[in-house]
Amino acid sequence: MARYEQIASDLRDAIVRGGYPIGAQLPSEAELALRYSAARGTVRQAVALLAAEGLVGSRQGARRIVLGSERSQSxxxxxxxxxxxxxxxxxxxxxxxxxxxxxxxxxxxxxxxxxxxxxxxxxxxxxxxxxxxxxxxxxxxxxxxxxxxxxxxxxxxxxxxxxxxxxxxxxxxxxxxxxxxxxxxxxxxxxxxxxxxxxxxxxxxxxxxxxxxxxxxxxxxxAGSVTFSIRNSTAANPLVRRAGD
Amino acid sequence: MARYEQIASDLRDAIVRGGYPIGAQLPSEAELALRYSAARGTVRQAVALLAAEGLVGSRQGARRIVLGSERSQSxxxxxxxxxxxxxxxxxxxxxxxxxxxxxxxxxxxxxxxxxxxxxxxxxxxxxxxxxxxxxxxxxxxxxxxxxxxxxxxxxxxxxxxxxxxxxxxxxxxxxxxxxxxxxxxxxxxxxxxxxxxxxxxxxxxxxxxxxxxxxxxxxxxxAGSVTFSIRNSTAANPLVRRAGD
DNA sequence: AGCTCTGGCTTGTTTGTACAAGTTCGCCTA
DNA sequence: TAGGCGAACTTGTACAAACAAGCCAGAGCT
Missing domain, CATH: 3.40.1410.10 (Chorismate lyase-like)
Incomplete structure (x- = not known):
């Protein structure tokens, strides 16, 4: 398992377990880098993973925000x-x-x-x-x-x-x-x-x-047995709506 | 517009226009870096964008493959x-x-x-x-x-x-x-x-x-008026199936 | 002919550095 | 008190370098 995956997994666990509730701020990249003794680039790969899962959001200049706390499936x-x-x-x-x-x-x-x-x-x-x-x-x-x-x-x-x-x-x-x-x-x-x-x-x-x-x-x-769920953002946009056949 | 976005946009255009048909190989990162006079990291950001859109796939050691050619919406x-x-x-x-x-x-x-x-x-x-x-x-x-x-x-x-x-x-x-x-x-x-x-x-x-x-x-x-569409991969998995309420 | 193996190519991971751009918050001033 | 300004902080972008890991084709062997 790559280092950035370990860090992502650690942060994800903390979020899912409620250590960072929805709306809370994540530590800064510099702080995380220090905590995990990794380069900032590695930490960025980790949080990019969480962002792709829809768990956290980010804006330039501001701390990262927790958006959700549900583990997404494989x-x-x-x-x-x-x-x-x-x-x-x-x-x-x-x-x-x-x-x-x-x-x-x-x-x-x-x-x-x-x-x-x-x-x-x-x-x-x-x-x-x-x-x-x-x-x-x-x-x-x-x-x-x-x-x-x-x-x-x-x-x-x-x-x-x-x-x-x-x-x-x-x-x-x-x-x-x-x-x-x-x-x-x-x-x-x-x-x-x-x-x-x-x-x-x-x-x-x-x-x-x-x-x-x-x-x-x-x-x-x-009907009623299954629901599909998606999280998207201005940055990552996997879901697309199309006209019917 | 960031450099990596320009490169991504350029490659996306080429794919959509059929320059790289489905199943074809993309040029290697090194070659793209040379072509755009950018660092390899920048090229990687660009292709990561295309991968997130589901247009290309990749495996370690092999050239990147074109998977789709439809532009995804914003x-x-x-x-x-x-x-x-x-x-x-x-x-x-x-x-x-x-x-x-x-x-x-x-x-x-x-x-x-x-x-x-x-x-x-x-x-x-x-x-x-x-x-x-x-x-x-x-x-x-x-x-x-x-x-x-x-x-x-x-x-x-x-x-x-x-x-x-x-x-x-x-x-x-x-x-x-x-x-x-x-x-x-x-x-x-x-x-x-x-x-x-x-x-x-x-x-x-x-x-x-x-x-x-x-x-x-x-x-x-x-029914019939609209369809939702998704591309996913073992790497990026935004869509989730859930049990009904 | 068919097989193995190896060397070169390609992507994946990590570190380090530097600067750009946006946010936040306290301080100062009107 | 309200507003403006700026300094410190934080994320975004870009470059460079090095090594790890996996793929592939061609050389060589059976």
Whole structure:
């Protein structure tokens, strides 16, 4: 673990534990540098990490301010339903309802950087939190990873983790589109809600470290079961609003 | 404009214009430093900016990779419906349907850091894109900014911009919670949809540069009109999934 | 042909220095 | 008392240097 990560982690703990309540000022960079016997540049990297997490804000000339005190989750917990559920103290389970190979559609070819007509693996999964059905996941895997996915146990908890352990596949980047849709008849049946009732939809494309697309997924959460949360600032602005399709 | 921002802007333009297509390698830091006659540290600040925007990814030892080529919008465009609409080429309009002072509820007192029972301003607005009703906005303003809000023109396009010009108020930080809800009868009537149909809800709290909360808002978008978009990576992870209320 | 290994390239981390720019607060003055 | 001024403090930007760690392609070997 790098020195600046240690310092960031130490400060984050202090904030989460209430040592620096919301609205309080953080010590100056010079003071932190002295306290941790590090150069000012190293301390700046540490607080930049906290700023990216939305925990602290800063303005030139003034002390840094604590903006929030909730620990933000890791990348893995955003991409893996099971890992997220575990970290929240829920028991996650899942079932593969169908799984079949087929040639990819033109739009999928673009999203996954495939040749038109190349084979993909189409998987439908139902996910549960503490036994309650919460999420319908329709995932399209690129052909080159399909064999490894097909080898997975149908009741497998964490696909992400299994793929890492079996073939060393690491998800590294993701793009996510979030909107609301009405439940179709299949969604309604699986989630146990009425047709037309609101669902939170997350469409995502995930790629490896090399930027190679692995999967494209359409996840639909039962309303009330999940909320997405973001902190942004004039400096860091990850969330973007787009016009509907 | 800082040197590293110039470099970032230059590289971003090149990426957006297709000079570096998705999947391509960026020049090495040393080469960029030479090209721009800047120190390597300065170049690193520039590419860190692009990485935060999700445009490029990096791994130690390998060249940086272009991951996306869409320009992400500014903070203002996320917080201000009007400024976002304008940048997307839409014509935005809005109407204040009601506006009244009342004592704040206990939960609002916490969210806006107010004394229990302190006065707040409650505003209901309907927003349109090219004439079409798209968004119902229920905003609660802290008492100290209420007079300035009440002085605004009821048909005012951009509240954010007007507040900046009239009292110099700058929104600097925001927290956003995104989920899906069914349209209530008021929502349905205003947006011209059926009761119970899906809406995309964005609840947000916005604060000033000093970390002082200004407004708390519940915005509901008609399904299909707006999508939120995010890019994340193992390094930068702004988006968080949370359990429902 | 296929494999390993190594050397050079590239990004990651840390330190040190210097100056610019903005904030804060006390002091002085009108 | 109210306002203006300035000094001290704090964050932002930029440069330079050095080493660590990981990647990659080409040389050489089997």
């Amino acid at each position: 990348f893995a917990e955003l991409h893996s339903f099971a890992q997220w559920a575990r970290s929240m103290g829920y028991r996650a389970s899942g079932t593969v309802l169908s799984s079949q190979r087929r040639p990819c559609s033109p739009s999928e070819a673009v999203r996954l950087s495939l040749e038109p007509g190349e084979e993909v693996l189409d998987v439908l999964r139902l996910r549960r939190l503490d036994g309650e059905p919460v999420l319908v996941e329709r995932t399209v895997y690129a052909g080159w990873i399909a064999p490894a996915v097909e080898r997975l146990d149908p009741g497998c908890e964490s696909v992400t983790q299994e793929l890492y352990e079996s073939v060393g596949l690491v998800f590294a980047y993701g793009e996510h589109l979030i909107d609301a849709v009405a439940a179709g008849s299949e969604d309604a049946r699986l989630l146990g809600v009425r047709r037309g009732s609101p669902l939170l939809r997350q469409r995502r494309v995930t790629t490896t470290q090399e930027g190679r697309p692995v999967e494209s997924s359409d996840d639909r959460y039962r | 903070f203002a465009e996320l917080h201000s419906f009007a400024q976002w609409a304008r940048s997307m080429g839409y014509r935005a309009s809005g109407t204040v349907l009601s506006s009244q002072r009342r004592p704040c509820s206990p939960s609002e007192a916490v969210r806006l850091s107010l004394e229990p029972g302190e006065e707040v301003l409650d505003v209901l607005r309907l927003r349109r894109l090219d004439g079409e009703p798209v968004l119902v906005e229920r905003t609660v303003y802290a008492g100290w900014i209420a007079p300035a809000v009440e002085r605004l023109d009821p048909g005012c396009e951009s509240v954010t911009q007007e507040l900046y010009e009239s009292v110099g108020l700058v929104f600097a930080y925001g927290e956003h919670l995104i989920d899906a809800v069914a349209a209530g009868s008021e929502d349905a009537r205003l947006l011209g949809v059926r009761r119970g149909s899906p809406l995309l809800r964005q609840r947000r709290v916005t604060t000033t540069q000093e970390g002082r909360p200004v407004e708390s808002s519940d915005d509901r978008y008609r």
